[in-house]
Structures are given as C-alpha cells and as structure tokens.
Amino acid sequence: MVEDERTINDALAQRLRAEGYTVEQAFDGPSAVEAAAAVRPDVVLLDVMLPGFDGLEVCRRIQAARPVPVLMLTARDDEADVLVGLGVGADDYLTKPFSMREVVARVSALLRRVERAAALAEERPATIEVGGVRLDPGSRRTTVDGEAVHLTPTEFDLLLCLARTPGQVLSRERLLREVWDWGDAWASASATRTVDSHVKALRSKVGAARIRTVHGVGYALEELR
C-alpha cells in the first residue's frame, strides 16, 4: 500500500487487514520501491501522487525488478492519466473518491486473476493423488486404483478442482467460478444443475462413494482409504 496521506493509507490498510490480507505500508516513492523488493508483495496498491517521485515512476521501477500486479489510485480521472497508468504496467485503477468496499473488491478480483494465471503458468509437475484417484494435469490423464479412466475435459477440471482440497466441501457456485469461467457473474439457477450432471458422470467413472454430497452446500472428494 503506497499512499502518502497517512489517514487514507491507514484506513485502507486496516480494512484490508480486516479482510485477512497482510499489508505493508509505504508513504513515499523511494521507500515503496525498497519495500516492494523486500517483501515481494502479491499485489501493489499505488497512489499516483507521491513525494519523492510519482506513482508512475514507482510502478515502472517495481515492475522492472519483478512483475507484480498493480492497482493504481488516482485523483485525476482523465483518460490520459489512466492510459499512462496502464502503460507502465498497472493492472487496474480507481479514481478518488472510492469506497472501501470498492477497493477490497478490486484487490480480491486482481488477486484471483493473478492466482489463476500463476497456477496456469507454473507447471505443476505433481500429479495429484487422493485416495486411489490419480490426476495428471500435464497429460490430463486419470487413473483410479491403477486403472486408466477416460474423463471428458470438464469432468477432468471438475475432479481436479475437488482433488486440490481433499475432503473440503466446495459449493456449486465456487465450482462454476473455478472450473467454468464464471468470473464474478452470479450463477443462474439452472447453471448450478450443470454441476450435478457432471458430478453424476464422475461418480459413474471414479466410483460413487468417492464424491460426497453435502446437502445445501456442495460436493467434496473423499480420501476413502
């Protein structure tokens, strides 16, 4: 969090901490660059107006050292400013005045996007195994108790998603968001039933007992062994 005005900086930091994030605060350009190098943040909130050198310069320097998503905060809402901001590697921007809620929402969206990209980019050599079910994201092949099983693309993604958090219950909405690409869109009533269909197909292929239904909540992949 880089913002020279103490009040705003503290307020935002506190709110974000309340949301469960860990926040490092900086109040001018130079110390921001230094802090970014030291703590290696997952995301940077950056005010455009700063003492020392301005936010755009900070953005450029931070990005030079290590690519990192940047959310720009700006008082001037003219397009030029926005474009320049994006030009130096900012991923999103907010014009003052903005509400707390808005900031939290943007940060959350940004992190989710980055997280997804990282998961995609970062080759996972690890084939995931949960109670006899083995998934290889690389080759997209599946075995159950050693025997090869053919899964359709959606089935594979769905099972993979469940397998990443064994035993944990995932809601249909969450699955729609992760497996399908429902960003922030609200799930339509009928779409959630699509999940059911694929779960049914999965059960017939990997064994019905492996996927647990939690009434009113969602599904979970059991370790089963």
Added chain:
Amino acid sequence: MVEDERTINDALAQRLRAEGYTVEQAFDGPSAVEAAAAVRPDVVLLDVMLPGFDGLEVCRRIQAARPVPVLMLTARDDEADVLVGLGVGADDYLTKPFSMREVVARVSALLRRVERAAALAEERPATIEVGGVRLDPGSRRTTVDGEAVHLTPTEFDLLLCLARTPGQVLSRERLLREVWDWGDAWASASATRTVDSHVKALRSKVGAARIRTVHGVGYALEELR
C-alpha cells in the same frame, strides 16, 4: 458505545446487553478514547456529534492506538460525511433515525466479519473442538468422542455457532440471526420454537448433556470434560 444523548445511549446499551453483548458506555470524546484503551472493545459504536471533540477525531485516536471495527452513527446523511467517516477507518455507518434491530444487525454483521477475517488471517481454517465435539467447517463433518455423526446443514451451523463461544449462552434471537439469515425481519414469535426443534435434534445426536438450557435466555454448549 459512544453517544452523548443519555436516552439513546442507555436504550442501545440495554438492547445490546439483552442480546448477550457486554457494553461499556461513554458520553463524550475524551472519556471514549480513554475507555477504548482500557476495555479494548471488539467493536465501537460511535456518534459523530460529540462534546469535547467530535466522533471522527475519536475514531482516529482509537484507531491509532489499536485497530478496531467502528460503526458510525450520524444524523447527517450526506455522502461527504459518510466518505469522511470511512476515510478515518469506520467500517460501517448508520444514519439517524435508525431502529434498534438495525443496530443489532449491523453490530452482529460487523463482529461476524471481523471474526471471520481474523480466523482467516490467523491461517486457521481449523477444526473447532469443544469437549469431545469436533467440528470442521471446511469439510462440514462432525465427530463426537471420535465417532462420526451426521448433522443436517442447519444443525451443523447451529452447533458451530454455539461452539464458537463455549459455555456462553446465546439467545434464540441471536441464533436466528446468525444461523438463519434474519437480517432485519423480526416476524413470528413462533419461529423461535424452530430453534428448539433443532436443539432437540442436536441433543439426540451429540448427547443431551452437552447443550444446556438457560430458562428464559437461550442455549449454551457445555465443555463437559
């Protein structure tokens, strides 16, 4: 609870106490700051108009000492006021006139949010255990003295709610608000009997002795061991 008008302060305090909260009252800015430092509250209700120095200043000083969620009470409902309020670190606000239930609902929501965030930050999606009863919110599974027990969704949420404050008595109204989503609907008196039904079901599943009835008040989960 910081509010200079005695009548309002007392009324709100009384209502919140009826809900099971512990309330410390202050009637001006300086004593509010002092009290906040002394009792370390979980949440602060703060009137904007105060003798001494105003609510915003109080908010800033309290926050400076220790981050704490603040619910602002204000007579002026213009946006600027709201934004400034948020700027100093208030987490929510209410404009007068407001109803009792509204205040209670907001306080409850605020506490729930903070509690959840704290649990998240403390990297504890942990399974909570109270006297042999173990609850895992992630997998939504329950064991009693090591043995798996199936709970329905409402039963699980209800037990979880009780387990978060072991030994503490929670009113039916409070439970309805937290487990069910009674934001402001304050309708049928018979709905409170619904709680009874689920408590009965819970007792038969986790052992009758574990849930204590406090006549005229509510229920509590005993540690029992």
Added chain:
DNA sequence: GCCGACCTCCACACAACCTTCACGAGTCGT
C-alpha cells in the same frame, strides 16, 4: 453434410430437510 463427443438444460421423482403445531412437563415469581 453427417457423425460422434461433449455440454447444457429440463422435468420428474424422490429424499432430505425445515417449520409449525399441540400438548404435556418443567420452571419461575408470588
């Protein structure tokens, strides 16, 4: 253009679950 693989959506049946009610037992103030 035809076909197969796959996904989405729909409708029905059933199961799980929640709420409500009435009555009796228990508890509290007087």
Added chain:
DNA sequence: ACGACTCGTGAAGGTTGTGTGGAGGTCGGC
C-alpha cells in the same frame, strides 16, 4: 402451592435440494 410462562417432545405437512434420464445443441473431425 398456584398461575403464568417457558421449554421438551413427537409427528404432520410443506419446502427445498438432489439424482436421474433424456432431449436438444454446439463444435470439430471425417
């Protein structure tokens, strides 16, 4: 000890959620 109130209990009725089979529909390969 009495009445007023609160709570436990069992069962009935309604609501919601889920399993299932199958009907379209899209996409890409042949």
